[in-house]
Amino acid sequence: MAKRKRIGMEVALAAAEAVGMCNVDVAAVYPITPQSHIAEHLSDLVADGKTDTEYVTVESEHTSMSVCIGASATGARAYTATCAQGLMLMHELLPIASAMRCPIVMSVANRPVNAPLNILSDHSDIMPQRDSGWIVIFSENGQEVVDLTLMAYRIAEDKDVMLPVIICIDGFILTHMVEPMEFPDQKEIDKFLPDYKPYATLHPDKPLTMGAFAMPDFFPQMMKAKDMALLNSKKTIVKVWDEWEKKFGRRYRPVETYRTEGAEVILVTMGSMSETAELGVDELRDKGVSVGLVKIRLWRPFPSDELKAAVKGARILAVMDRAISPGTGGGPVFTDVKAVFYGEDSRPIIVNYVMGLGGIDVTVGDFVKMGEKAAKAKKEEYEFYGVMG
Amino acid sequence: MSIVENFDLYAPRLIDKGEHFSVGHTGCAGCGEALATRLVLKGLGKDTIVSNATGCLEIISSRYPTTAWEIPWIHVAFENAAAVAAGVEAGLKALRRKGRIPDRDVKSVSMAGDGGTADIGLQALSGAMERGHDMIHVCFDNEAYMNTGIQRSSQTPFGAWSTTSPPGEVSFGQRTWKKNIPEIIVAHNVAYVATANPSYPLDLIRKVEKARKLKGPSYIHCLSVCPTGWRMDSSLTIKVGRLALETGIFPLYEVENGKYRITVDMPKPLRPVEDYLKLQGRFRHLRPDKIEEIQARVNLEHKKLMNKVEQLQSWSEL
Numbered sequence: 001m002a003k004r005k006r007i008g009m010e011v012a013l014a015a016a017e018a019v020g021m022c023n024v025d026v027a028a029v030y031p032i033t034p035q036s037h038i039a040e041h042l043s044d045l046v047a048d049g050k051t052d053t054e055y056v057t058v059e060s061e062h063t064s065m066s067v068c069i070g071a072s073a074t075g076a077r078a079y080t081a082t083c084a085q086g087l088m089l090m091h092e093l094l095p096i097a098s099a100m101r102c103p104i105v106m107s108v109a110n111r112p113v114n115a116p117l118n119i120l121s122d123h124s125d126i127m128p129q130r131d132s133g134w135i136v137i138f139s140e141n142g143q144e145v146v147d148l149t150l151m152a153y154r155i156a157e158d159k160d161v162m163l164p165v166i167i168c169i170d171g172f173i174l175t176h177m178v179e180p181m182e183f184p185d186q187k188e189i190d191k192f193l194p195d196y197k198p199y200a201t202l203h204p205d206k207p208l209t210m211g212a213f214a215m216p217d218f219f220p221q222m223m224k225a226k227d228m229a230l231l232n233s234k235k236t237i238v239k240v241w242d243e244w245e246k247k248f249g250r251r252y253r254p255v256e257t258y259r260t261e262g263a264e265v266i267l268v269t270m271g272s273m274s275e276t277a278e279l280g281v282d283e284l285r286d287k288g289v290s291v292g293l294v295k296i297r298l299w300r301p302f303p304s305d306e307l308k309a310a311v312k313g314a315r316i317l318a319v320m321d322r323a324i325s326p327g328t329g330g331g332p333v334f335t336d337v338k339a340v341f342y343g344e345d346s347r348p349i350i351v352n353y354v355m356g357l358g359g360i361d362v363t364v365g366d367f368v369k370m371g372e373k374a375a376k377a378k379k380e381e382y383e384f385y386g387v388m389g
Numbered sequence: 390m391s392i393v394e395n396f397d398l399y400a401p402r403l404i405d406k407g408e409h410f411s412v413g414h415t416g417c418a419g420c421g422e423a424l425a426t427r428l429v430l431k432g433l434g435k436d437t438i439v440s441n442a443t444g445c446l447e448i449i450s451s452r453y454p455t456t457a458w459e460i461p462w463i464h465v466a467f468e469n470a471a472a473v474a475a476g477v478e479a480g481l482k483a484l485r486r487k488g489r490i491p492d493r494d495v496k497s498v499s500m501a502g503d504g505g506t507a508d509i510g511l512q513a514l515s516g517a518m519e520r521g522h523d524m525i526h527v528c529f530d531n532e533a534y535m536n537t538g539i540q541r542s543s544q545t546p547f548g549a550w551s552t553t554s555p556p557g558e559v560s561f562g563q564r565t566w567k568k569n570i571p572e573i574i575v576a577h578n579v580a581y582v583a584t585a586n587p588s589y590p591l592d593l594i595r596k597v598e599k600a601r602k603l604k605g606p607s608y609i610h611c612l613s614v615c616p617t618g619w620r621m622d623s624s625l626t627i628k629v630g631r632l633a634l635e636t637g638i639f640p641l642y643e644v645e646n647g648k649y650r651i652t653v654d655m656p657k658p659l660r661p662v663e664d665y666l667k668l669q670g671r672f673r674h675l676r677p678d679k680i681e682e683i684q685a686r687v688n689l690e691h692k693k694l695m696n697k698v699e700q701l702q703s704w705s706e707l
Binding site for chain 2: 074093096195
């Protein structure tokens with residue numbers, strides 16, 4: 001493997017650089033904080049002729065996804081990026097994109113959802129989209145953003161998948177950091193990611209009807225097909241990640257582990273907080289607390305088996321949710337993690353800390369405190385960590 | 390009008406014999422929209438991709454696994470037909486440039502009803518027109534939300550009954566006048582805007598052909614008589630469509646680079662609006678004072694249009 005130069009760059013710009021390497025045919029991006037640096041930098045790349053992309057400066061996020069679906073239907077590789085209110089506005093179209101099997105890639109600069117308005121960071125924008133049928137992948141640092149973006153179209157366009165992909169990049173905490181990263185050469189990417197060869201396209205040479213309506217004689221079959229496709233996509237996701245490891249040396253798994261060997265308590269995280277949590281685990285281990293960390297990278301399809309294997313033997317799981325699922329008694333990750341263990345004979349005690357809402361810092365010290373608290377847990381419980389009242 | 394009277398004689402020579410919208414769709418008897426779609430597609434030809442909004446047209450033509458479309462067609466949602474067509478256009482442009490599809494002029498066309506154009510779809514349409522995509526938007530205006538059961542839209546005429554503008558003890562029906570969408574599109578500096586009506590098939594096809602040849606966005610606002618929603622005899626679709634013109638209620642005109650032109654002459658004087666209203670159950674409840682109010686408004690709108698026709702020059706002459 002060639003030794004590559006690492007360069008310092010803002011992560012949002014790096015995301016745009018990675019998109020620029022993917023020979024994207026159509027990009028339709030509407031600006032929203034903290035995604036806007038992606039929108040801006042991608043337009044720079046187009047303006048300088050560094051990527052041959054039709055950049056449609058749309059009038060809303062609803063239109064950005066509509067343009068992506070229309071373009072994808074013609075056989076074009078389509079890209080967009082958004083977050084928060086923009087993602088909510090686009091929500092209507094997400095299940096359509098996946099049901100119509102449009103391999104669109106979208107970067108989401110995770111930000112809270114109003115009200116109150118807050119432009120910083122948490123996962124409450126992606127959570128309402130979790131049943132939209134998209135593949136959803138979380139990144140924890142800039143290098144991962146670059147790698148996961150470059151791999152996204154390979155996964156999306158695979159004939160066994162044909163589904164859209166979201167790459168989650170925590171707003172500000174990740175998008176606006178300057179980090180050291182390395183990029184593969186364009187030639188290597190061209191080889192890794194050839195032109196999109198669509199299965200079916202809108203063209204008069206072979207007229208097709210797309211997006212027909214279906215009554216109960218066909219509708220349930222279509223929903224089943226979509227669910228099967230998403231569940232089945234995990235195989236391809238892992239296959240592409242394995243290929244990446246062979247070519248570029250960096251390994252990606254649906255669930256990542258850190259110091260879980262023999263751990264009694266395991267913290268479960270997603271996104272950028274995971275690196276902070278690692279330091280918390282180190283500190284707890286130094287203190288003699290038997291703690292490990294499991295990071296969920298692949299949010300949809302949910303990696304149930306991988307998660308079960310990763311926490312095997314642990315007595316307590318502490319799930320860190322950067323969002324709340326109102327009215328369910330916890331956060332959305334908590335709910336999914338609990339469901340994984342329902343059928344098991346022996347189940348860990350699962351506790352839930354809803355934290356980091358609205359961009360509030362979650363420090364190493366916070367993870368130490370949560371880890372210590374979790375270690376004493378006697379039963380399932382959830383709390384808004386550090387919130388008074 | 391003579392050419393329309395001799396339609397059977399001339400039509401085969403003047404109109405594309407190909408059918409791109411086929412029989413077997415499930416439109417109501419006398420559906421003006423289905424007829425208009427068939428004629429629009431004759432004007433467009435086979436090198437066309439249609440992006441269709443949710444609504445009557447989509448529902449009557451695309452029940453899986455059947456289709457009435459013999460050209461490529463896509464439906465995504467209600468409010469975004471123009472945005473999807475913009476995406477189709479952008480996709481074709483990129484793929485053609487990169488040599489991945491044949492180097493041929495394929496037109497992206499969005500089709501939507503009055504709701505999908507003037508109400509919920511107006512933002513997407515405005516964006517697509519403003520950005521200058523090489524596309525046509527066709528609005529089939531049947532003057533209410535027919536697919537969901539005849540609810541009022543911003544295109545429902547003043548005084549008309551609809552299921553959400555019912556006349557009652559304290560109501561005379563729809564309280565507002567039609568929003569002028571062609572004018573709104575002209576204000577986007579779109580090079581070609583026209584009204585159309587399938588009761589005048591040659592005029593309709595000629596306008597579509599004109600829009601088809603243009604590079605850039607264009608807009609066609611097509612009246613679609615709806616016997617079901619207008620509460621009228623389904624055998625009268627063509628007649629009611631003609632009366633819409635003869636009373637001045639729905640004039641046929643085009644706006645080329647800002648220059649207005651009447652394309653089908655209206656009688657002088659215009660026929661009274663009552664001739665049009667009395668054939669439709671949606672106006673049955675109207676009292677004479679309301680009919681007078683409609684007549685006065687139609688007279689004013691006619692004068693406003695004729696004033697534009699007489700006064701406004703083409704942008705290229707300014």
